[in-house]
Amino acid sequence: MKAIVCKQLGGPETLSLEDVTLAPPGPNEVRVRIASAGINFPDILQIAGKYQFKATPPFTPGAEVAGTVTAIGAKVSNVIIGDRVAAIVPIGGYAEEVNANADGLLKLPADFDLSIAGGFALAYGTTIHALKQRGSLKPGETLLVLGAAGGVGLAAVQIGKLMGARVIAAASSAEKLALCREQGADEVIDYSKESLKEAVKKLTKGQGADVIYDPVGGDLAQDCFSAINWCGRYLVVGFAAGTIPEIAMNRLLLKGAAALGVFWGGFIVREPKVNAENFAELFAWIAEGKLKPYISKAYPLADAADAMRDMQARKVTGKIVLIP
Structure with a gap:
């Protein structure tokens, strides 16, 4: 089969399309x-x-795939050949086929x-x-989303609206913010041109956001702590900016606020039933036409390096x- 292979650590330029052999699935795996x-x-x-x-x-990067089950291990009983599934894998996703642990499969409608x-x-x-179990987002509350035009950011805009929140989307260009408005954002902030802290205070009449969804980290995090409401919840989702911020604990103290880590990988292992309930709700929204996952571009497998470079840029x- 064809797969993208990383033969040495480095940037996307180190990747190549190769013919590789995939071992048969183990007893608890499916292909x-x-x-x-x-x-x-x-992945980068x-x-x-x-x-x-x-x-x-050498290894094949890629942690997230969807496709069809073509073979099952001897101990697998939760899926059959032909089932349509999504899977999270440690590595191996940038390929034509992958072996995945059967317990972590998500059956697709x-x-x-x-x-x-x-x-x-x-x-x-x-x-x-993040928004339900960690942020306890309630209808009528204000949700601030950083990196709002990115993958998880845009999902937060969409889901926040479906949960009844007033959504403020923050991103780095007018084009990205226009997309956020198309996907349901009530207000937008271009933090490349204005102070995030001051803009949030203005939009919330000095109160601040009730829930802050931050997949960016870096310097913007400090502005978040100054723009959070009383009993607000700051969700630590990731660090796309490249630096891990230090929390100004005094600001959390003065606002009676909380900083909460969001580690979905740990959650799905520890609370699989709740995770299944979350996806049942997502699938129901999709079936009802209320939610449409946004994919901006599809690349051929051979162009994986170009796709990574676009993400880096x-x-x-x-x-x-x-x-x-």
Whole structure:
């Protein structure tokens, strides 16, 4: 089969399309013929050797896939050959096929388009968990979303609106903010041109946001602590800016606020029933036409390096996928 291989740690230029052999699935695994594979910022960190979960070259990057089950291990009983599934894998997603642990599979509705499903589970699973279980977002509250035109950011805009929040989308260009408005944002902030802190205070009449969804980190985090409401919840989702901020604890104290980590990977292992309930709600919204996952571009498998470079250059909105 064809797969993208990282032979040495570095940037996207180190990747190549190779013919590789995939071992048969283990007793608790299934083989998935990949219809689409999501591209995520941690993939870039992983090929550079900077991600928290290390992989030793040669390896195939990619953690998020969707496709059809073509083979099952001896102990697998929860799926059958032909089932349509999404899967999160440690590595191996940038390929035509991958072996995935059967316990972590997400069965997809029959009418879910597999060509976009590879970019769905991680962003939307992370976000609904963040807003429901971690942020306890309530109807009528104000949700501030940083990096709002990115994959998880746009999911937060969409899901926040469906949960009844007033959504303020913050991003770095007029074009990105226009997309956020199309996807339901009530207010927008261009933090490349104005102070995030001051803009949030103005839009909330000095109160601040009730829930702040931050996949960006970096310097903007400090503005968040100055723009959070009494008993607000600051959600630590990721660090796309490249630096991990230090929390100004005094600001949390003065606002009676909380900083909450969002680690969906740990959540799905520890609370699989609640995760299943989250996805049941997501699928219901999709079936009702209330939610439409946004995939801005699909790249051929051979163009994986170009897709990563576009993500590094912040040219990407929503999610992007590879199509084997």
